[in-house]
Amino acid sequence: MLSGFLPGDRIVYRRTFIECASRGASRPPYDRAVIASDLLLDAAERFGTPLYVYDAAELDAAVGRVRAAFGHARVSYAMKANSNLTVLRRLQARGIGFECVSLGELHRAREVGARGDDVLVNGPAKSAEEYTLGAALGATFIVDREEEVALLPPRSRALVRVNPALDVSTHDHLATGAAISKFGVRLDVAADVLAALRAAGHDARGLHVHIGSAIRDAADFERAFARLADLAPLTGPLEVLDVGGGWSLDADLHGIAARAREAASAFGAQVWVEPGRYLVAGAGALLTRVVGLKRTGRSFALIDAGMTELLRPMLYGAQHPVQALWSGADVQTYDLAGPACESGDLLARDVRLPEPHVGAVIAVGEAGAYGASMSSTYLTRSRPMEVLWDGEWSVIRRRETPQDLWATEV
Numbered sequence: 546m547l548s549g550f551l552p553g554d555r556i557v558y559r560r561t562f563i564e565c566a567s568r569g570a571s572r573p574p575y576d577r578a579v580i581a582s583d584l585l586l587d588a589a590e591r592f593g594t595p596l597y598v599y600d601a602a603e604l605d606a607a608v609g610r611v612r613a614a615f616g617h618a619r620v621s622y623a624m625k626a627n628s629n630l631t632v633l634r635r636l637q638a639r640g641i642g643f644e645c646v647s648l649g650e651l652h653r654a655r656e657v658g659a660r661g662d663d664v665l666v667n668g669p670a671k672s673a674e675e676y677t678l679g680a681a682l683g684a685t686f687i688v689d690r691e692e693e694v695a696l697l698p699p700r701s702r703a704l705v706r707v708n709p710a711l712d713v714s715t716h717d718h719l720a721t722g723a724a725i726s727k728f729g730v731r732l733d734v735a736a737d738v739l740a741a742l743r744a745a746g747h748d749a750r751g752l753h754v755h756i757g758s759a760i761r762d763a764a765d766f767e768r769a770f771a772r773l774a775d776l777a778p779l780t781g782p783l784e785v786l787d788v789g790g791g792w793s794l795d796a797d798l799h800g801i802a803a804r805a806r807e808a809a810s811a812f813g814a815q816v817w818v819e820p821g822r823y824l825v826a827g828a829g830a831l832l833t834r835v836v837g838l839k840r841t842g843r844s845f846a847l848i849d850a851g852m853t854e855l856l857r858p859m860l861y862g863a864q865h866p867v868q869a870l871w872s873g874a875d876v877q878t879y880d881l882a883g884p885a886c887e888s889g890d891l892l893a894r895d896v897r898l899p900e901p902h903v904g905a906v907i908a909v910g911e912a913g914a915y916g917a918s919m920s921s922t923y924l925t926r927s928r929p930m931e932v933l934w935d936g937e938w939s940v941i942r943r944r945e946t947p948q949d950l951w952a953t954e955v
């Protein structure tokens with residue numbers, strides 16, 4: 546249960562009881578201080594809600610943790626997690642490149658001046674435009690199916706994504722390395738695809754694996770990396786082993802890095818990684834205000850943010866830590882219901898809150914990844930403003946106007 550807020554406190558997001566329980570009692574609860582709560586209230590007041598707030602220091606700290614574990618490994622941030630240009634530039638200034646999975650993301654990479662090894666092009670069904678822009682940027686393509694060998698621009702640099710055929714500890718929609726998943730080539734053809742790339746004049750640099758997102762059990766990575774290492778006798782030496790991302794926020798990065806280095810050594814390869822969520826999730830919170838209270842068969846706190854601002858609870862059953870930014874004695878259990886005319890539009894269930902009043906501010910934590918980037922204009926709702934705290938607030942994305950939303954229509 547999360548307690549109320551005392552002015553001047555620093556907010557500490559704690560994983561909800563349900564989330565801790567599902568992780569097993571042996572796991573320590575994860576908590577991390579982020580932006581002081583009085584600052585969050587100030588931001589809600591100044592910029593309005595719903596509002597995404599990011600803490601620059603926490604972004605930098607996440608980069609530091611990745612560097613501490615993976616040393617000089619090339620880090621390609623999966624920009625799908627949060628593709629705000631300010632976030633991209635900040636990561637880029639710390640030596641991080643980008644993994645892009647759409648033409649729009651490639652344009653973002655170009656916009657911030659990324660080139661060469663700082664750009665990876667991924668995706669199961671790349672378009673002609675994506676191949677062309679990727680080649681112009683000198684990117685490395687992640688080949689996801691055999692047919693791509695013939696589709697790549699001449700003399701492309703490429704990795705082959707391998708499907709390790711593993712069931713992993715995450716939501717089905719977040720698992721990408723299962724035998725039934727659409728991603729990657731089968732283990733038994735990976736070496737042939739590398740050979741075909743070379744025969745076609747491409748630079749076959751190595752292998753790639755990404756087993757999914759928010760992986761709970763570190764043993765899943767170990768099993769996946771080991772399956773790739775088993776291919777070494779067939780592939781011979783390789784330049785790169787890209788072990789993807791998918792780390793949960795409390796992941797043992799040093800352990801994952803050690804397993805990655807072991808697997809890479811089988812090929813004499815360097816390790817590349819592609820974290821998304823790990824780098825940005827903890828740095829962001831979604832601020833939302835209470836609009837009213839309602840009781841039907843359950844008790845609801847109606848709030849001004851929902852599925853259009855933060856889709857993860859509806860899409861994956863994701864449980865985000867929730868913090869009330871007020872204090873009070875009468876603590877009750879509420880579901881947090883958004884404003885959309887959709888019955889699945891709930892940001893959290895069974896949240897313990899001190900008696901809410903209209904206008905009270907709630908911080909939904911761990912929302913820096915797949916929050917703003919998945920927000921939508923469904924119901925002609927404007928996507929939220931985004932602000933960054935770096936000793937002062939800066940607006941890094943203005944709130945959309947209704948006119949913005951129909952500007953492309955006739």
Ligand SMILES: Cc1ncc(COP(=O)(O)O)c(C=O)c1O
Pocket residue numbers: 623626644667721755757758759789790791792819820821822823914
């Ligand atoms: C190929 C690939 N790499 C990296 C990532 C980043 O995953 P995460 O945000 O869980 O680290 C994804 C996410 O979907 C992905 O598909």
